Amino acid sequence: MIRRLLHYADPRARRLLLAELACIVVVAILQGIAFLLLVPVLRALFDGDTTAAGNRLGVLAVVGGVYAVAFWCAGQIGMRASTALLDSLLTRLGDRLVELPVAWFGADRSGMIAGIATQGAMFVSTTPYSFLRHVLTGFITPATVLAGMYVLDWRLAVAMTVMVPVMAVGYRWVRRAIARGDAAHSEAVAQASNRVIEFARAQPVLRTAGDDSIAHRLVDESLRNQHRVYRGMLATGGAGIAAFAAIVQLSLTVLLVVGAYLAIGGSVDPATLIALLVLGARFNEPIVAAGDLSGGISVARTTLDQLDALSAVRGLPEPATPRKPADWSIRFDDVTFGYDGAPVLERLSFTAPAGRMTAIVGPSGSGKTTITKLVARFYDPESGTVSIGGVPVPELGTAVVEGAVAPVFQDVYLFDDTILNNVWIGNPGLGRDAVVAAATRARVDEIADRLPGGWDARVGEGGSNLSGGERQRVSIARALLKEAPIVLLDEATAALDIGNEIAVGEVVEQLRADRTLVVVAHRLQTIMTADQIVMLDGAGGIRESGTRGAAAGLEVRTP
Numbered sequence: 126m127i128r129r130l131l132h133y134a135d136p137r138a139r140r141l142l143l144a145e146l147a148c149i150v151v152v153a154i155l156q157g158i159a160f161l162l163l164v165p166v167l168r169a170l171f172d173g174d175t176t177a178a179g180n181r182l183g184v185l186a187v188v189g190g191v192y193a194v195a196f197w198c199a200g201q202i203g204m205r206a207s208t209a210l211l212d213s214l215l216t217r218l219g220d221r222l223v224e225l226p227v228a229w230f231g232a233d234r235s236g237m238i239a240g241i242a243t244q245g246a247m248f249v250s251t252t253p254y255s256f257l258r259h260v261l262t263g264f265i266t267p268a269t270v271l272a273g274m275y276v277l278d279w280r281l282a283v284a285m286t287v288m289v290p291v292m293a294v295g296y297r298w299v300r301r302a303i304a305r306g307d308a309a310h311s312e313a314v315a316q317a318s319n320r321v322i323e324f325a326r327a328q329p330v331l332r333t334a335g336d337d338s339i340a341h342r343l344v345d346e347s348l349r350n351q352h353r354v355y356r357g358m359l360a361t362g363g364a365g366i367a368a369f370a371a372i373v374q375l376s377l378t379v380l381l382v383v384g385a386y387l388a389i390g391g392s393v394d395p396a397t398l399i400a401l402l403v404l405g406a407r408f409n410e411p412i413v414a415a416g417d418l419s420g421g422i423s424v425a426r427t428t429l430d431q432l433d434a435l436s437a438v439r440g441l442p443e444p445a446t447p448r449k450p451a452d453w454s455i456r457f458d459d460v461t462f463g464y465d466g467a468p469v470l471e472r473l474s475f476t477a478p479a480g481r482m483t484a485i486v487g488p489s490g491s492g493k494t495t496i497t498k499l500v501a502r503f504y505d506p507e508s509g510t511v512s513i514g515g516v517p518v519p520e521l522g523t524a525v526v527e528g529a530v531a532p533v534f535q536d537v538y539l540f541d542d543t544i545l546n547n548v549w550i551g552n553p554g555l556g557r558d559a560v561v562a563a564a565t566r567a568r569v570d571e572i573a574d575r576l577p578g579g580w581d582a583r584v585g586e587g588g589s590n591l592s593g594g595e596r597q598r599v600s601i602a603r604a605l606l607k608e609a610p611i612v613l614l615d616e617a618t619a620a621l622d623i624g625n626e627i628a629v630g631e632v633v634e635q636l637r638a639d640r641t642l643v644v645v646a647h648r649l650q651t652i653m654t655a656d657q658i659v660m661l662d663g664a665g666g667i668r669e670s671g672t673r674g675a676a677a678g679l680e681v682r683t684p
């Protein structure tokens with residue numbers, strides 16, 4: 126656990142964590158020494174030697190004072206270490222999220238990421254102070270006491286030592302049971318979060334679906350599952366902790382029996398025996414506390430496992446030295462691709478010439494959007510090559526592709542910020558005037574005029590204050606601002622109002638003037654004005670492709 130925490134800590138958090146751990150070790154050893162010092166104090170008191178008892182109490186007080194200072198230091202450093210560790214974990218998570226392949230986010234991951242970013246990271250960051258401290262003390266203090274016990278009475282020390290492996294096995298068992306329960310619980314929480322987020326987002330649709338809709342059932346099932354798993358976790362954890370406490374108490378009983386036997390034989394005087402039994406009881410206390418809190422460590426371990434799993438997600442291969450494309454043409458060569466084994470494109474080949482507009486048409490589900498996602502390198506094909514300017518996309522590297530391609534997809538995500546800032550994301554390096562100009566070219570000014578607050582009107586979460594067509598206009602404005610040489614435009618299939626229809630048509634005309642434009646075309650106007658049309662057959666291939674007249678059956682040539 127310590128090694129894993131240090132792995133996720135940045136240099137400052139690592140320094141603070143190590144300092145905190147050093148303080149904890151000192152505190153635990155001092156606690157053990159203080160317990161040991163009780164024996165001579167009690168012995169002197171039993172013997173009625175008050176002077177010796179006073180002197181020994183003085184030594185105990187000094188140890189207690191140093192202990193208090195070390196304890197205070199551990200607390201102070203611990204708080205700073207927790208804050209530094211939290212910063213470090215969130216930074217690592219953020220850095221990793223931006224590195225992950227875009228396709229990874231497609232599956233239901235939001236619940237898991239939200240879980241790590243909120244309770245998970247917070248829990249891990251407080252683990253050293255809230256849990257690890259007690260667990261370390263639970264091992265180091267008894268070990269110190271045991272070492273001292275060998276000096277005071279080796280026979281009782283041996284009796285204690287015999288119980289150590291039994292306690293170690295019990296501790297491992299408790300920890301594993303809690304870890305298993307917690308892993309299942311975390312997964313159930315993530316699933317339930319996904320369902321609840323989905324449920325909230327889908328409210329407009331659900332309002333018309335009635336109470337027994339699928340979404341209601343899914344949310345209900347996932348919450349019930351979470352409840353069931355939680356109860357199971359509590360039952361296993363509680364039983365484990367109780368069993369562990371019983372094992373620890375058994376060790377005290379063994380000590381009592383051995384001590385009584387020795388006292389009856391006369392080899393230990395009663396005063397020493399009582400003092401050693403008090404020590405034995407104190408020996409057990411930190412161990413029981415460690416057992417109780419080991420669950421906390423297991424919960425933190427679940428979050429660290431999730432972070433490890435995120436670190437293990439393989440990115441798309443990147444070239445050591447990215448090559449430069451000759452131009453901005455796009456070529457698909459024998460490309461085969463599918464999602465989760467279900468084929469979508471099979472041995473597909475076509476070229477979208479540089480500086481021209483290519484319209485992709487075809488039946489629903491034939492892979493039109495998938496083609497644009499392969500160009501943007503959200504995925505790499507299973508076989509065949511997607512090239513830009515004669516260079517296979519993997520040899521260009523993701524950064525070059527991201528810089529060269531401006532995608533305008535149907536599922537446009539807008540941040541809950543102003544309209545202007547949502548356009549600005551397209552090219553944060555440019556000034557406000559350039560942003561307003563690009564937004565005006567995409568007719569976003571009409572939307573700003575309509576909303577109170579104009580350019581500074583907020584668009585709501587995910588752009589909920591705008592219509593689908595309006596959201597796409599903002600996305601088009603981002604693409605215009607980015608000035609990328611390749612634009613991928615997935616035309617909205619939803620019925621566009623006349624304003625959006627005209628806006629999209631105008632922008633298409635502007636973009637085709639100087640960029641390679643690939644449009645998943647739904648509007649007849651776009652299809653008719655394209656320089657080239659690629660018509661998919663719905664079986665993974667191309668039915669026809671041709672130049673401008675292809676839609677009308679003219680100048681058709683197969684790939």
Ligand SMILES: Nc1ncnc2c1ncn2[C@@H]1O[C@H](COP(=O)(O)OP(=O)(O)OP(=O)(O)O)[C@@H](O)[C@H]1O
Nearest residue numbers: 231464465469487488489490491492493494495496
């Ligand atoms: N992320 C994904 N995971 C699994 N399957 C997917 C994913 N994205 C798309 N698909 C499936 O791949 C197929 C092609 O999808 P794609 O979106 O490329 O089709 P399309 O031709 O653009 O359809 P439409 O015109 O309806 O938008 C569909 O069967 C779709 O269900």
